[in-house]
Amino acid sequence: MKKLILVAIVCACISSSALADITGLHNTGSAGVGNADPYYTLTSVPGGTSTAIGIATHSAWIAAPTDSLWIGPTASSVTDPVGWYHYELNFNIEDVILSSVVLTGKWSIDNSGEIWLNGAYTGFAKGNTIADTQEYKTLDDFTITSGFQDGLNTLEFRVYNIAGSGGNPTALLVSDLAAEATVVPAPGAVLLGSLGVSLAGWMKRRRML
Ligand SMILES: [Ca+2]
Structure with missing residues (x-):
């Protein structure tokens, strides 16, 4: 009976670290072609202001994977000004171990x-x-494991449009965006864990294990 109680306590502690609480991660273009992206904001452009909109894939670009779409300041058939375009995605991290x-x-x-x-x-x-090294023809993986903070986080893609002749657009494609982390054990789970360790020690001393 006492062994069963110990097993129950251990199970309760393990289940508390099963899932992370990270919200707000979205691929580009979730609102479709011609519509402003609800999550990615163009915070800086070479001149004036602009909005990131979903755009049709240019004939030179790699196809967007399922559940993603190219976004940019204008349609893919026009020439955008030379310079830097900064896209920001805000997301939230709560109650997880940041180093994980x-x-x-x-x-x-x-x-x-x-x-x-x-x-x-x-x-x-x-x-x-x-x-132009034709980066728009390849979809590259990225993995980030540091630099996170509790609460609001900002992932930023800084994109540069190189000078070119007619039909020289700029754009960004982000797909398969996801995160994993270990949840910070709730106070109740920490207490249960302590009880479990204490109980195991007591049972060992009593030669009951
Ligand atoms: Ca370009």
């Missing part, structure tokens, strides 16, 4: 760019600002 967070996804860009998290460069980049 693993954020993964895939990205493609026209023409080059970098990924930043909470104002810090993550080390993930595609291409450069000098030559």
Whole structure:
């Protein structure tokens, strides 16, 4: 009977760390072609202001995976100004062990760019600002394991549009965005864990295990 109680306590502690509470992760283009992206905000463009909208895949770009779509400041058939375009996605982290967070996804860009998290460069980049290395033809994986904070987090994609002739758009594609983490044990689970350890020690002393 006492062994059964111990097993029940251990099970309760294990179940408390099963799922993370990370919300607000979305792929680009969830509102469809021609519609403003409800989650990705264009916070900086070469001139004036702009909105990130879902756009049809340009003939030179890689196809967008299921549940994602290219987004950009204009339709894919026009020429956008040369320069940097910053796209921000806000998401939330609550009650997880920050060092355990693993954020993964895939990205493609026209023409080059970098990924930043909470104002810090993550080390993930595609291409450069000098030559067109056709980064829009490949979908690359990224995995971020540090730089997270409790509460609001900002994932930023800085995309550079290189100078070109007619029909030189800029755009961003993010797909398969997901995260895993270990939940911080609730106070009740910590108490149960302590009780479990104490009980196990007591039972050992009593030579009952
Ligand atoms: Ca371009």
